[in-house]
Amino acid sequence: MTRNRLRLAIVGAGPAGIYAADILLKAERNFDVSIDLFDQLPAPYGLVRYGVAPDHPRIKGIITALREVLDRGDIRIFGNVRFGTDITLADLKKHYNAVIFATGAVRDASLNLPGVGLEGSYGAADFVSWYDGHPDYPRDWPLDAREVAVIGNGNVALDVSRMLAKHADDLLPTEIPQNVYDALEQSPVTDVHVFGRRGPTSVKFTPLELRELGELRDVDMILYDEDFDYDEAAKAAVSGNKQVFVIDKVLQQWRQRSVGEASRRLHLHFFAKPLEIVDDGHGHVGAIRWERTAPDGEGGVVGTGEIRELPAQAVYRAVGYFGSPLPGVPFDKEFGTIPNHEGQVLTRDKESGDARQMYGVYATGWIKRGPVGLIGHTKSDAMETIKHVINDLGNWWRPESPSEESVIEMLETRGIEWTDLDGWHRLDEHEQALGSAEGRKRIKVVPRDEMVTISRGEA
The missing domain is CATH 3.50.50.60 (FAD/NAD(P)-binding domain)
Structure with a gap:
């Protein structure tokens, strides 16, 4: 008997997205899992890299734990890919059984x-x-x-x-x-x-x-x-x-x-x-x-x-x-979140106005609950969402092109200069080398095009 297989997309490679991936892979389940993380930035870690003050090395140490998750090799990452522009909700339905949005809240x-x-x-x-x-x-x-x-x-x-x-x-x-x-x-x-x-x-x-x-x-x-x-x-x-x-x-x-x-x-x-x-x-x-x-x-x-x-x-x-709306995904303008019940995204019926589950679509982190709580709270938040992903097996999407290769083919066909985990390692080593030359631990590369060029080994 062939086991079920979950092809899961997670949009957002910060703590919320990485925790969700890690929790699912470690969870008790009766199906196989294949996870792809997408992020609009060329580098992972979200607000830990771009929202924590540089003189907070203790908090930035969370990156070490997140890196250990990614470096296991059982999660793929596609950086420099913008949801709504480079990929859409329709694209995800074509290649995955479900998606978790972990896009955080980055606006004032x-x-x-x-x-x-x-x-x-x-x-x-x-x-x-x-x-x-x-x-x-x-x-x-x-x-x-x-x-x-x-x-x-x-x-x-x-x-x-x-x-x-x-x-x-x-x-x-x-x-x-x-x-x-x-x-x-x-x-x-x-x-x-x-x-x-x-x-x-x-x-x-x-x-x-x-x-x-x-x-x-x-x-x-x-x-x-x-x-x-x-x-x-x-x-x-x-x-x-x-x-x-x-x-x-x-x-x-x-x-x-x-x-x-x-x-x-x-x-x-x-x-x-x-x-x-x-x-x-x-x-x-x-x-x-x-x-x-x-x-x-x-x-x-x-x-x-x-x-x-x-x-x-x-x-x-x-x-x-405050959170930002995502194309094709319900959004609560008052609270800056994706409407949801314990991570299950909700949409409004056009005729009755009643809320109903938007099957295959989930949320975790700040875009789920609002920008409250410390980074550690994100882990328990992800556990709640993942519980429903597992239990909703009967309502997963049924993608027409679920192979892992088909996603790469789509990105390449569109000319998207995506970055992967090896690319992040290249950028990481480059930034540490820049810092070492100045007697510092790291100097960040700021321009996006330079980040991408280094990550893709094209420098």
């Missing part, structure tokens, strides 16, 4: 704030992509502000603030691209102000991220006494939550530090609700205006009516990421 969430469109107002996601050497972003970034405002109290806000305040020479041991170092080295920044509308016990960043701020060389941490007059709800949060306790302890230690000697300052403003990015009169950011908030006694805040303003020549919005 919108912020409805007057002045948000001024010159000098930036999305944090764009800035992160620039300093991480994403090939689809401009290689230049305007770093001409002395005073910078960062809106947000999550880990991305801290990453952005740290990268802006940190001296460029202290980033040289990392894999920072040369163009990014050159720009940061010339930055005139003296003050970075971080704004959060709630108090210190309600922040969304993690203790580790916070501690890293306090380790910056020649940067004073500036806190304001008025933000630490805790109400009973805040006191309860400190005593009843270990993470809040640690965060409070770090902040209290900073309050005891002497300041005034450093050339740069990083200010943390709590109970500060941004109201407007103020025009300098020439269409550029000139200041940020905010309202002082106060605890409402239940863990939230209310406005006090006290309005303040601070000079700033640049504003970075770090209020979250």
Whole structure:
């Protein structure tokens, strides 16, 4: 009796996609599996490579675990292939039994704030992509502000603030691209102000991220006494939550530090609700205006009516990421996700409006649940999706050309310069060689065409 065989396509070669592939291959099942990973970038690892600050080697160490999965040789990878342009949902139905979308969330969430469109107002996601050497972003970034405002109290806000305040020479041991170092080295920044509308016990960043701020060389941490007059709800949060306790302890230690000697300052403003990015009169950011908030006694805040303003020549919005729609795939415009039930993609019946399963189509990671949770949460998320992939065997697609060779023939016929795992190894070795020549671990190659040429052995 011939065993069933699942030909599975996964769109997105970041942690979500790789975890899903690994979990399926290790799962108990009564069918064989053949998996192809597709990614629009020439290199794998998604946001671990292009969304984690270069001075976070601990988090980037996740790449080691992901690489071990790919290097087993039981997963094929096709890089530099864009879904919706190079391949479509119809193509996948022709060659596979099912597809999992693991495309993440890489855009900035919108912020409805007057002045948000001024010159000098930036999305944090764009800035992160620039300093991480994403090939689809401009290689230049305007770093001409002395005073910078960062809106947000999550880990991305801290990453952005740290990268802006940190001296460029202290980033040289990392894999920072040369163009990014050159720009940061010339930055005139003296003050970075971080704004959060709630108090210190309600922040969304993690203790580790916070501690890293306090380790910056020649940067004073500036806190304001008025933000630490805790109400009973805040006191309860400190005593009843270990993470809040640690965060409070770090902040209290900073309050005891002497300041005034450093050339740069990083200010943390709590109970500060941004109201407007103020025009300098020439269409550029000139200041940020905010309202002082106060605890409402239940863990939230209310406005006090006290309005303040601070000079700033640049504003970075770090209020979250947002998913992007995919051609032919349902999309929830409100939440920036693919509608789904535990990873099974849902579509709306045109006549009744009822939600029903879109057989053969699944989602995992941030495009499934929204941009919340750390990278580790992605693994349990993938397990839930894979459970349904296995159980839905009777509803898989029945492809007309399921052979592994037929996919390569399709890409070659279309003239797509795809990259594979051997290509990533070539690029990886090349980047490490560039770094070694400068006494560094790695220097990223940024231009897409150069990445592809090196990966395909055509350099």
